[in-house]
Amino acid sequence: MKATAVPPTALQDIVARLVRLPEEKQTLFLRRLREQGIDPARLPLVPFPQGEEAPLSFAQARLWVLWTLDPASPAYNLHRTLRLAGDLDRDALDGAFTALVARHESLRTVFRAVDGDARQRVLPPAPVAVPVEDLSALAPDEREEAARRIVAEEAERPFDLTAGPLLRLRLLRLDGREHRLSVTMHHIVADAWSMAVAMAEFARLYAARRQGGDAGLPALPVRYRDHALWQRRLVEAGELERQRAYWLDALAGDPPALDLPADHVRPALRSGRGATVAFTLDAGLAGALRGLARAHGATLFMVLLAAFQALLYRCTGQTDVRVGVPVANRDRAETEGVIGLFVNTQVLRARVAGNLSFAALLAEVRRTALAAQANRDLPFEQLVEALQPERSLSATPLFQVLHNHLRDTATAAQALPGLAVEPVEAPLTAIGVDLTLDTAEAADGSVRAALSYATDLFRRATAERLRDRYLALLRQVAAAPERPVGDLALLLPDEAQALAATNAPSPGFDGVLLAERIAAQAAARPDAPALVCGDTVLDFAALEERANRLAHELAARGVGPEVRVAVALE
Template identity: 50%
Template sequence: MLSNPNIDLVSRFLRLPLEQRQQFYQRLQSRGMSFAQLPIASVREDGQHLPLSYAQERQWFLWQLDPDSAAYHVPGALRLSGRLDKAALQRSFDALVARHESLRTRLHLDGEQRAQEVLAPAPIEIAESAVDEARLKARVEAEIARPFDLQQGPLLRVSLFAVSEAEHVLVLVQHHIVSDGWSMGVMVQELMQLYAAYSQGLECVLAPLPIQYADYAMWQRSWMEAGEKASQLDYWHKLLSGPQPVLALPFDQPRPAQQSFGGARQDIALEPVLVVGLKALAQREGVTMFMLLLASFQAFLYRYSGQQDIRIGVPIANRNRVETESLIGFFVNTQVLKADLDGRMTFAQLLQHTKRRALEAQAHQDLPFEQLVEALQPERSLSHNPLFQVMFNHQAHSHSAAQQLPGLRVANLEWDSHSAQFDLSLDTQESGEGIWASLTYATDLFSAATVARMGEHWLSLLRDAVANAAVHVQDLALLNAGEREQILYQWNATERDYPQGQWVHSLIEGQAQAQPDAPALRFNDLSLSYAELNRRANRLAHRLIEAGVGPDVLVGLAVERSIDMVVGLLAVLKAGGAYVPLDPEYPRERLAYMLHDSGVKLLLIQAHLLGQLPIPQGLETLVLGE
């Protein structure tokens, strides 16, 4: 139990001006005391300005950018089978709203400052409607996607869909600015406790809440401003300062100028034998399952991107204080876990690297992500998230099962997510029954087929790591047996029978006679028939012969990938010479050496490359297309 002297100490601290708070903080530090170990006190007065937390400020900014987005909604849906007592349900929600200020909070501008406004307790509307089973999923998804107005509120919506007299679906949607995933769990558990009592005519007394979310927001700001922000920021600044890499995965579509937050989810099945192997590997290497799966995701992203600096966002519940465990509010924080990968390190070495970074991050977990972004000042872009573009979220708990209430069976209802906050997110859930995983992806960037293939590749990597943790990260298998067969053998089965004793240009000439109008070349929007290709190559070949090209004469061919490249190649062959390919992208020193060492007698070149190549004095040049 927290002692009153400690509460009084914190209360005095929170009322001090900033300079005196900083001095107070330094005195605590010099005595080896941590302010984090002291309780959170409520020092609010009626009518006092209630600031937003750091996390809420970022949510406000994101909402203003796109008020209609559902990317930051916190939804839940419960299927209620049996006799539903609607009066008890209404009373339960009203008790929840009275208990948790976050459920009756809206935001407003107080001058130039954003502030929270806590409204008086009032009955909450439960929107009831009938829906048939066939349309249920679509109705749930539509309700989840319906936008909030943060300034008007309410920021909790409750809908009750009647599928039949004995079958209902309860949909709860909160905005992230007043809630998080942990909070949804708190709400559902307290709702069931209240309903269980009220539906039987009993009273329900929940343990009193020592503080409310607004108290936490004021305490957090006072603590961070006094000196904790600078203390924690030192570690993160050393780790993450400098150029901020943007993870370049092989997207199916170019990244749009502004994220739409449209998304979808791909479930991944981990077979029981793999789960057993993962648990054994974690035990052998002295790491948690979180660390193992994070390391596997880091290795996967390294293999897919080729980048060595891999940065992944990892949410932490931030519920390590007794005062916040049972509160509804936006407590979750995000850490940026950085891995410095080298393909030659073994997977076992990567595990230890990841373990060390995870433990360091845990020791510096109180710095709000928003303060880290402000300190590092990454280049801002509406096209991607700052500091990281992929997320990993691991939850270790028992897999959700149906629960029993008086006269009701309660089970979670699944629905399809249509939003994504990041380019790619890997979510894993661990329990005694197994491990479940899913990839949530931005549909602006990835196709469903690509992400399904990604899931298979991640599983292949896990299996290989379990089989031999001493394997180098660069050698971890991504492809399954079918893909290896296709790439190594089926795609390489290119052997064909061609007429013996005929030259390539002779075969082209034969095709020009047999099918003159058939397309021979396509490049961007251009197309060339066999007849036109042959005519253009012949014209150029005559010019080459006039310039002295024939057997044993080397012709330099300096062209970008284009139709001109093929015309030039065929013309040299028709003239009886041999071509020396010169890639214009090569360094000038390399090209100068090739031109000198090869002994080319003539250079075929595109006009716009004349000033780029180090052409030796006296070397005859012929410009393609003239």
């Protein structure tokens, strides 16, 4: 049905009528709107009357299930550490976080199972006292080491979703003018965007308390549980059926597990432990890739994703390459300043072949990404439910590799009066998939990147080689985008040298092949021993006869030049 254009004021009136309806009639109202050509997904998001408990969003429901399966896992902890140098006002610190938690319901939400149905419950605001650990009595080098150890422990310490709080703070005092502030949240109440919101608002609230003024933060138009309820209303009204149909078609067929060459056997239950290899695309390379993107009507993200999928194809030989891509999912202005789990995950599929040029692959990735954005409202959890992939505790459904293209927030320090603030990069210790590529465009034109890997599967040296192959591939496609993907050189310099040495002819080689030498011996000395295996002895005549018989048999089965034949030997 063709969509009906409705003025914004009329949309506000429609929503006002919807909110006043009893809960059991809201779904019917939305269905009738759709029949009239009004897209309910485009209605403004407004607060809904709700009690103390509310349903979970679909993303929260998935994380709740994962937590119940493994409550001790740190895989879904979000962590940030700030170095604070200068005159820290402890009262302003506590007051800022007290105000932040009172402002955002998600930061005082807990989760309970009620008659088998998980519900979120918002607790009343309460004062926040940031716990302090004094390390100043230690020697300077011991303080730094203790701070690193404690921060790493904070990042890995699990949360109890039923008891809370799901915002965990800790202040480490190294001396009178040097502190580390550790901030950890569970992913069920926040996402990366939310962490940036929390840090920005904390800075404004701290400054206001330090200076005796008003932080000037605008009132939040909605709460996270309004989003959760609205999401379920849209599903009940059938609004997402069209998008579900798109994704079912786009991801048709059994999703192949991406079989990356691993160092260890995949465990029956993944531990969630991970590590990271950081690297940078310098401004020159990043600029060349941006130029490539402009020439093909694409974005830098699309170029980086296409190159990543080309790398995965070359490493696995699999032509159906599916990569998970997180999207902020905050297309409504009402949600921009709300802390909560809004992020959605899309599965972007590329069909790669060795004779396909990189430019053609980029065009396919561009089409796929744009179509995905046009169908971005379907929650990932609904997609998993619709596709019904085989479930396993050893791997994630639908994809095993993630690409996350971010705003560069790690280098943006928040200004605090009397303090120099610097983000501290904490080592990643948990990961939810096999492999994650994070990329972020920096102000100097470079691209900060990190390749995170599951230590259950990969050693660091393997991740470093994957990183180096990715960089080598990016340099080649920037210079020659029409080059076929199968012709892109992925061997690293040391590997190329080793291969050349292996294939080099030995000194004094006269060009006579081993088979020819054996044939000559069979003619000249047919009875001489050629092979000995235990008590069995073959002379040259018998060896030549057996070899010829086997060769004819293989040729009859279609074996010719450059055809590989497996050989089983003791």
